[in-house]
Amino acid sequence: MSAGPFQYARKTSMRTMFLLATIFLYAPIIVLIVFSFNDSRRGGNIVWRGFTTDYYVKAWNNASLIEAFANSITIAVISTIFATVLGAMTAVLLWRWRFPAKPVYEGLVALPIVIPEICMGVSLAVFFASTGLSIPPEAPWPLNLGNIIVAHITFSFPFAAMVIRTRLQSFPPEMAEAARDLGATEWRVFWDILIPHMVPGLIAGALLAFTLSLDDFVITFFTSGPNTVTFPVKVYSMLRFSVTPEINAASTVLILMTLVMTFIAIRLQKPTEMAQ
Amino acid sequence: MESWRRATAAFAAFAGPTTLWLMVFFLVPLGIIWVYSFGENVSLTEIKTTWTWSNYARIFEPEIATLFWRTLWLSGIATVVCLIVGYPVALSIATAEAKWKPWLLLVIMLPFWTNLLIRTYAMLNILGAQGRLNDVIGWVWAAGDGLASLVGLDGLFGERFQPVTFLGTQLGVVIGLVYVQLPFAILPLYSSMERLDRSYLEASMDLGAGQFRTFFLVLVPLTSAGLVTAAIITFIPALGSFLTPDLLGRGQVDMIANVIERQFKKANDWPFGSALSLFLLYVTFIVLAVKAIIDMQAAKRRRS
Numbered sequence: 001m002s003a004g005p006f007q008y009a010r011k012t013s014m015r016t017m018f019l020l021a022t023i024f025l026y027a028p029i030i031v032l033i034v035f036s037f038n039d040s041r042r043g044g045n046i047v048w049r050g051f052t053t054d055y056y057v058k059a060w061n062n063a064s065l066i067e068a069f070a071n072s073i074t075i076a077v078i079s080t081i082f083a084t085v086l087g088a089m090t091a092v093l094l095w096r097w098r099f100p101a102k103p104v105y106e107g108l109v110a111l112p113i114v115i116p117e118i119c120m121g122v123s124l125a126v127f128f129a130s131t132g133l134s135i136p137p138e139a140p141w142p143l144n145l146g147n148i149i150v151a152h153i154t155f156s157f158p159f160a161a162m163v164i165r166t167r168l169q170s171f172p173p174e175m176a177e178a179a180r181d182l183g184a185t186e187w188r189v190f191w192d193i194l195i196p197h198m199v200p201g202l203i204a205g206a207l208l209a210f211t212l213s214l215d216d217f218v219i220t221f222f223t224s225g226p227n228t229v230t231f232p233v234k235v236y237s238m239l240r241f242s243v244t245p246e247i248n249a250a251s252t253v254l255i256l257m258t259l260v261m262t263f264i265a266i267r268l269q270k271p272t273e274m275a276q
Numbered sequence: 277m278e279s280w281r282r283a284t285a286a287f288a289a290f291a292g293p294t295t296l297w298l299m300v301f302f303l304v305p306l307g308i309i310w311v312y313s314f315g316e317n318v319s320l321t322e323i324k325t326t327w328t329w330s331n332y333a334r335i336f337e338p339e340i341a342t343l344f345w346r347t348l349w350l351s352g353i354a355t356v357v358c359l360i361v362g363y364p365v366a367l368s369i370a371t372a373e374a375k376w377k378p379w380l381l382l383v384i385m386l387p388f389w390t391n392l393l394i395r396t397y398a399m400l401n402i403l404g405a406q407g408r409l410n411d412v413i414g415w416v417w418a419a420g421d422g423l424a425s426l427v428g429l430d431g432l433f434g435e436r437f438q439p440v441t442f443l444g445t446q447l448g449v450v451i452g453l454v455y456v457q458l459p460f461a462i463l464p465l466y467s468s469m470e471r472l473d474r475s476y477l478e479a480s481m482d483l484g485a486g487q488f489r490t491f492f493l494v495l496v497p498l499t500s501a502g503l504v505t506a507a508i509i510t511f512i513p514a515l516g517s518f519l520t521p522d523l524l525g526r527g528q529v530d531m532i533a534n535v536i537e538r539q540f541k542k543a544n545d546w547p548f549g550s551a552l553s554l555f556l557l558y559v560t561f562i563v564l565a566v567k568a569i570i571d572m573q574a575a576k577r578r579r580s
Contacts, residue, residue: 014371017364018380025387025458028398031408035401046406086294093290099280109294112302116516116560118533119306119553122540126312126550127305154301157294186286217393218518218533222540232393239397239523251394258389266382 029255036248055245056253065250068234074142075230076213079152083209084202086153087160091201092194094161095168112158121222124151128223137225144228151223152213159212160205167201200268207265211258306557313550323546331551340535340552344559347531350446350521351514354453358461358510359503361454366465366502381466388459396519399452403442403524410439444526452520457513461506468502501574508567512560532556 039052059065090109094102112120128134128147135146171194179189217232224233231254239247280287313332315325334340369380387395402409417437442448476498480490496503518533525531532552539549 014364014368017361018368021361021365021458021462022383024455025384027408028402028455029387029390029395031402032394032398046404086297089290090294093287093294096277096290097280097283097287098277099287099291105295108298108303112298114512114560114564116512116533116553116556118516118518118536119309119557120302122536122549122553123305123309124301125540126309126546127301130308131304133300150301154297157297186283211389215391217391221537232391235393235397239400243401247397251391251397254391254394258391259386262382262386262389 032248033252033255036245036252038245038248040245055249058246059249059253062246064229065231065234065238065246068229068231069250071142071145071229072214072231075145075148075152076210078142078145079149079156079213080206080209082149082153083157083160083213084206086157087162087205087209088164088198088202090157090161091164091168091198095165095171109158109161112155113162117155117216117218120155121151121219124154124219125222137227144225147223147225148220148228148230151219152216155216155219156209156212160209163205163208164198164201167198167204171197203268204265207261207268211261214254214258309550309553312547313554315547315550317545317547331548332555334548335551335555343530343532343535344555346446346529347515348559350449350453350529350531351511351517354450354457354514355461355507355510357450357454358457359465359506362458362461362465362506363503366462366469369462369466370469381463384459384462392456393519395456396452396523399455400443400523403448403451405439405441405443407442409442413437413440443524444528446529448524449521449529449531452524453514453517456517456520457510460513461510464505464509465499465502468499468505472498501571504567504570508563512563515560515563516556 035048036055037051037053038048039054040047040049094106094109099105124147135143137144139146175193175197176189179193184192215232216230217236220230221233221236224230229237231250235247235250238244280291311325312323314327314329315323316328316330318324335344365384369377369384372380401407404410414437421437440447442451472495476494477490480494481487485493515531516533517531518537521529521531521534522537525534527534533556536549536552536556539545539552543549
């Protein structure tokens with residue numbers, strides 16, 4: 001860009017702003033990771049007392065923490081599968097057909113995205129408690145996670161639908177017409193032409209649903225029981241009790257997992273597209 | 277797009293499961309708390325729906341009304357800070373060289389992919405009385421104190437460094453909200469700047485407006501749609517935030533979600549909790565309606 005518009009944006013002041021924002025966003029996380037190696041039981045996040053990996057070992061040997069972690073992954077995997085399928089169906093439905101009260105339906109699908117998490121958590125908690133449509137906590141694993149899984153599907157599939165619908169908009173209708181002219185049935189058109197075109201959207205939608213599920217605290221907090229605890233809920237109860245480097249260690253592991261997943265997502269998709 | 281009548285079976289196959297899911301697990305639960313919000317606790321475990329308005333009346337009692345104002349105020353401040361900080365950050369990404377843009381965006385987006393609880397916990401450690409932020413402020417204080425004594429102004433900044441209290445204060449909660457919401461604010465700002473026709477800015481500069489005037493009289497109005505979206509996308513989640521005030525406010529800076537949580541856990545007053553949740557929901561809808569009106573007016577102005 002030559003001199004002129006946006007020139008001020010190339011000045012160091014703008015770059016400084018970006019740098020400061022980056023420091024603001026990353027410094028807390030970096031401090032958290034550094035202090036996961038701190039050799040201090042009490043007030044582990046205040047004074048540096050030397051390097052140790054003990055707290056990783058401790059977190060690894062904390063059976064209830066590992067169980068919570070396994071629960072989180074199980075819930076994320078199952079709810080992602082359902083959310084992607086439901087999301088894809090919603091996306092196709094809204095992309096393909098005209099039907100009565102369509103704007104109302106679109107609004108309804110977008111509603112779980114905009115309503116406060118706490119409202120959804122509370123309403124699902126009351127729903128499970130008062131309708132009897134809930135899975136008893138003594139059910140065998142992973143069935144006992146059913147309530148949380150249902151809650152996660154409900155809040156994540158509209159997000160998946162949004163992402164998949166964006167992908168569908170670039171579908172060339174001539175392809176489907178050509179296939180029909182050549183004698184393909186509706187089912188074959190759907191399975192052999194539409195689905196392959198949707199794949200990048202399906203992957204993006206699934207990754208989003210997975211991240212949302214792993215990330216969720218509030219809705220899970222209301223739908224989990226004492227024996228069905230997820231990783232964030234477990235960490236929350238641990239840090240209410242006392243702040244230890246063990247929590248830092250467990251958090252660091254989850255941050256690393258998120259990093260790996262994000263890099264997988266980038267390999268599959270450009271970040272500029274992700275932003276939209 | 278085709279009419280649903282041309283392929284009713286296929287339409288039903290796609291519409292059925294999603295509609296059913298939304299009905300059973302989204303609308304019915306909301307309906308149940310709507311009914312409960314008109315109920316009364318008759319015993320420890322039993323709620324009777326008496327269609328009373330008393331739960332809603334309690335919202336307007338001073339204690340809860342103050343809570344609502346505090347929630348709106350803290351969310352509003354956090355939103356304004358996010359816009360002021362986010363705007364130059366978005367601009368620096370939008371004006372970067374094309375090959376850098378995806379990476380700069382990624383740098384901003386990455387924390388958003390990190391678990392919210394972990395981010396809040398990280399902030400909790402930073403903001404403590406002996407946390408890292410107070411370390412930094414302490415260094416700055418020591419440097420300033422040293423400079424002051426050099427020029428013979430001993431004790432200009434006080435006798436001793438007093439750590440700033442962030443936890444349990446409104447300041448701490450606002451810092452936490454900004455920390456959590458900033459990436460949300462930057463993205464819509466960035467995309468409105470990307471869509472912008474830069475020849476307007478060139479025209480403004482060619483016609484003699486300075487950098488400053490071009491910024492405030494041309495660039496900011498042209499990206500106002502992005503500003504509105506960024507404001508809404510920051511404000512709405514902030515309104516319902518639970519973890520930030522819970523962990524950083526230490527029970528002294530409650531926002532509405534904390535009180536709702538208490539009704540369903542410790543206080544065990546489901547009818548009042550339901551009424552509060554629905555009220556929060558209505559406030560969210562009002563904010564969204566305001567945005568819709570702004571959008572419509574903007575569209576009208578473009579047409580005329």
